[in-house]
Amino acid sequence: MSGFEAATAVKRIGDGRYEADLDGDFGFAEALNGGYLMAVLDRAAVDASPHEHPISTAATFLRPAKPGRAELVVDTRKAGRTAATSLVGLVQDGRPVVEALITTGTLGAAAEPVFAGPAPAVPVPPLEECTSMLPDEGAEGFAGQVDMRFDRSTMGWLDGTPSGRPEIRAWFRLRDGYGPDAVSLALTVDALPPVALNLGSKGWAPTVELTWHMRAVPAPGWLAVHGTGRLLSDGWFDEEVEVWDSTGRLVAQSRQIARVGIGVRK
C-alpha cells in the first residue's frame, strides 16, 4: 500500500473510532487539502457502513489540519436499507478539525441514467493541448501526488492576467495510478486552484463548507474537472465543481463556500 491508498488509510481502533496518519504531501505549506481530508472521512464512513459509496458528504472545515496522527469518530445517526447516515469528525490534539454529515449508499456500476443534463458548454481541451503547471516531473507535495493538465485559457491568473471569468478546467488523475473511485473523487472535487483567482483574488481561499455528491461509479482513466462560481460578495464566494469520467458520465458534483481574502479586485 502506497501513495493515495496509504495516505487515506484508516485503522479501526474501537466502535466507530479510527485513526489515520495524515500525509503532508496532500497539502500546501502547513494546511492539508480539504478534498484529501474528505477522502479520509469518507473512507471511515464507508468502513463503518453496510454500503459502498459516499453518496453525500457535507463537510465543514473548522481549523487547518496538520500532517500526522488524527482520530476519526463515526457516529451512526441512521442505518437504512438504501442509505445510512453518520456524523464523522476528524480530531487532532483533542480539537475538532473537520466535521461532516455523510450518507452512504451503493450505486450500481452499470446503472443507466434516466435523465442526464448536457455536458458543460465549454469542454476541457484535448489532453495534449492542456498544460501542467509544473516545471518538471520532480515536483513534491500536492503536485507530486496529483497530475492535473489545465486549460490554458483558464490559467491567466498565474501570470497576472486573470480572465475575469470564475472558471478553471482541467484533466485529473493520481500519479500513482490509484482510482478513480469513490474515495479519490472526494479529492478531485477540491483539487483545482480557487476559481476566484480568475477574478483577481489573491492568496488562499479557505473553504468553510463543501458538500459533494457521488453520482456514478467512475470508469478508469482521466477525469474532466470543471470549476465555476456564481457570486463573490461580502468576502464570500461559491465554487461549483463537476467531475466527468472518461465515458462522459457525470460522476461527482460539489459546491463549496469559501472566504476570499483581502486583495480582491473591486
Added chain:
Amino acid sequence: MSGFEAATAVKRIGDGRYEADLDGDFGFAEALNGGYLMAVLDRAAVDASPHEHPISTAATFLRPAKPGRAELVVDTRKAGRTAATSLVGLVQDGRPVVEALITTGTLGAAAEPVFAGPAPAVPVPPLEECTSMLPDEGAEGFAGQVDMRFDRSTMGWLDGTPSGRPEIRAWFRLRDGYGPDAVSLALTVDALPPVALNLGSKGWAPTVELTWHMRAVPAPGWLAVHGTGRLLSDGWFDEEVEVWDSTGRLVAQSRQIARVGIGVRK
C-alpha cells in the same frame, strides 16, 4: 406573533437547548416540509450565535418530522469572529429527525457584489402571466401559508404532460407578509414541487441531504425561484434552486439530493 414567525419560533430552555412547536400547516399529509424544518434549525443556530445570518446550512433528513413538540440541540463547534459553526439537531420522541451543520455570519445589507454571474437564461414570466395551483384562496396546509405563482410551461406534470425538462420556475412569498429574511429563505429553497416530476416521476421525492447558502440580505417583495436538476440515475436525483430578490440579486442557492420513487419513466 402569528403565521411563519410563530411557526418557526424557538424557546430557549437551557444552554444550547431549545424547544419548538412544529406547525402541521407547513407540510403535506403527515410529513413536514424540509425547508420549514431548516428554518426552525436556522433560527435556533442564529439565536445561539453572535452572528445574524445562516451563511451555510447543510441538513440531512433522517426521518419525517411530525407536527407538535420538538427539541433542538445546538452544539457550538467553533465560534469565530467572522463565522461560527454549530451542529444542530432536531429531536422528536428521543430520535434524531434532522441534523445540520450550520455556519453563521453577518452579511452587510448594503454589500455590493465584486462578481455576479448572469441571471438564469429563462426568467420567471411576469407575475400576471403566472398561475397559482390553487382552485381558490381558501386553501389550507402548505398552500395556505405560501403564495407561489408558477411559470405554466414548467407545470405540465400537473395534467399528465411533463415537459421532460427538470425545471420549475415560480414567484414566492409568504401569505402573512413575513419577510423575506434569512430564516424564510430556508423555506423558499425547498418550497417548489420536486422538479423530477417533469421527468415523469411519481409521488414524493424524499430529500436526503440539502445544503443551502444565504448570499445576500433579500430586499422586500416577491422572490423568483428557479429549480433545475442535472442527473437522475439509480434512484438518486439532484435539485438545484436559486432564489433572486426583487432587485435582481442572487440571495440564496441550494442543492439537494433526493430519492426518486418507483414509477420513474424510463
